[in-house]
Amino acid sequence: MNVDEIKTGVVLDHIRAGKSMEIYHYLNLDQMDCCIAIIKNVKSNKLGKKDIIKIDADIELDLDVLGYLDPNITVNIVKDGRVLEKKKLRLPTDLKNVIRCKNPRCITSSEREIDHIFRLTSPEEGVYRCIYCETEAK
Amino acid sequence: MRHLIDIADLSVKEIDELIETANDIIENPKSYSEVCKGKKLATLFFEPSTRTRLSFEAAMLDLGGSVLGFSSAESSSTAKGESVVDTVRTVSCYVDIIAMRHPKEGAPLLASMSSEVPIINAGDGGHSHPTQTLTDLLTIKREKGRLDNLTIALCGDLMFGRTVHSLIAAMSCYENVKFILISPEELRIPDYIRRDILEKKKLEWVETNDMESVLGKADILYMTRVQRERFFNEADYLRLRDTFILDGKKMEYAKPDMIVMHPLPRVNEISPKVDSDPRACYFKQVKYGKFIRMALIMKLLEVSK
Numbered sequence: 001m002n003v004d005e006i007k008t009g010v011v012l013d014h015i016r017a018g019k020s021m022e023i024y025h026y027l028n029l030d031q032m033d034c035c036i037a038i039i040k041n042v043k044s045n046k047l048g049k050k051d052i053i054k055i056d057a058d059i060e061l062d063l064d065v066l067g068y069l070d071p072n073i074t075v076n077i078v079k080d081g082r083v084l085e086k087k088k089l090r091l092p093t094d095l096k097n098v099i100r101c102k103n104p105r106c107i108t109s110s111e112r113e114i115d116h117i118f119r120l121t122s123p124e125e126g127v128y129r130c131i132y133c134e135t136e137a138k
Numbered sequence: 139m140r141h142l143i144d145i146a147d148l149s150v151k152e153i154d155e156l157i158e159t160a161n162d163i164i165e166n167p168k169s170y171s172e173v174c175k176g177k178k179l180a181t182l183f184f185e186p187s188t189r190t191r192l193s194f195e196a197a198m199l200d201l202g203g204s205v206l207g208f209s210s211a212e213s214s215s216t217a218k219g220e221s222v223v224d225t226v227r228t229v230s231c232y233v234d235i236i237a238m239r240h241p242k243e244g245a246p247l248l249a250s251m252s253s254e255v256p257i258i259n260a261g262d263g264g265h266s267h268p269t270q271t272l273t274d275l276l277t278i279k280r281e282k283g284r285l286d287n288l289t290i291a292l293c294g295d296l297m298f299g300r301t302v303h304s305l306i307a308a309m310s311c312y313e314n315v316k317f318i319l320i321s322p323e324e325l326r327i328p329d330y331i332r333r334d335i336l337e338k339k340k341l342e343w344v345e346t347n348d349m350e351s352v353l354g355k356a357d358i359l360y361m362t363r364v365q366r367e368r369f370f371n372e373a374d375y376l377r378l379r380d381t382f383i384l385d386g387k388k389m390e391y392a393k394p395d396m397i398v399m400h401p402l403p404r405v406n407e408i409s410p411k412v413d414s415d416p417r418a419c420y421f422k423q424v425k426y427g428k429f430i431r432m433a434l435i436m437k438l439l440e441v442s443k
Contacts, residue, residue, distance in 0.1 A: 103243065105242060105243050105264065105265075106242065106243050107240070107242040107243060107247075107262075108244070109242070110242055111221055111222055111223065111242075111245075111248060112221055114248065121334070122334070129330070130244070131244070131247065132243060132245075132247055133243035133244045134243075136330060
């Protein structure tokens with residue numbers, strides 16, 4: 001199966017097989033009107049199988065969200081048909097309004113228009129906790 | 139400007155300094171009677187409390203300051219639907235410092251993000267209660283003479299008991315402190331306290347539901363109430379309420395110099411007969427609470443004698 005190369009845009013490579021739709025939704029790609037290709041279960045030497053997302057537009061992606069979802073994803077910035085930059089992802093220190101606190105006793109459950117902020121408390125284990133009630137993100 | 143939201147906001151050195159100031163206030167109360175003259179404290183209590191609110195108010199009055207506030211959400215604009223942020227922004231226009239209790243976890247942290255004056259967390263749900271911890275530390279220091287080389291048994295509701303969580307965090311900073319955690323299975327210490335404090339700091343600790351077998355090892359017995367307001371289910375509360383009751387018979391298992399502490403109010407967990415035992419320290423604890431809050435108010439308002 002062939003999917004055309006993009007001229008200018010972003011290619012998200014080395015997505016764990018089956019995770020591409022989750023990433024598509026977290027990055028709000030469903031709200032964009034440019035051409036986007038989701039390629040699933042591509043053969044990979046590194047992962048066995050992987051997913052790829054190609055976005056045919058020069059856009060700024062929220063790398064913090066991507067880093068939280070999977071820091072092993074490769075972000076290729078493409079310009080004029082060539083890979084201009086490969087961005088390394090890392091676990092972000094803070095996540096703002098990416099995930100929501102599910103603790104019914106947390107102030108986020110009652111206060112209006114409050115930012116849901118989670119902080120990386122254990123980088124080794126990738127544990128994030130709500131800054132208000134310290135509940136662990138699941 | 140500093141706030142006190144969690145006991146971890148204070149370094150060990152700062153805690154020791156607060157204890158030192160509180161001790162000096164106890165010895166020389168008159169030299170502190172006007173240090174906060176002209177300053178106002180607001181006590182914003184969105185949840186009922188007798189001890190903590192009155193302790194804060196007495197502390198400010200004894201420093202020569204004045205107090206205002208409310209003692210339940212029903213008597214504030216919250217009843218009209220006002221947000222925590224708006225209430226705090228408004229009140230911080232009138233006063234120099236705010237002590238706040240709220241049933242929702244994290245409310246004082248949120249308040250501190252928009253307040254123009256220092257916020258003191260006077261208890262946020264089952265989460266944190268740093269001034270109770272300071273009270274506990276002052277009590278231990280005064281009654282045991284040290285904060286290190288102690289075995290502390292914590293008994294009762296260790297899951298929702300915020301005083302327990304903060305006390306473990308604070309005591310874990312001192313050398314050679316061992317913990318005995320006594321609770322029913324359903325009210326065991328939360329995973330994050332176990333993993334992030336007890337295991338991470340490689341502390342010596344045991345969990346048990348057999349109170350008698352461990353009492354003889356403790357230098358301090360910290361009793362807690364099973365709190366009705368933390369349960370969504372009344373049946374669970376009633377089932378767990380009377381699991382551990384300290385009475386004269388159980389006190390026979392304890393060391394002669396062990397002290398019994400309790401953040402109060404108590405319900406059934408300590409028999410009133412224990413009150414006359416010289417090892418019972420929970421009413422002294424109440425008294426010490428006012429002095430450490432005086433020291434804290436002075437620190438956050440940056441005033442000295």
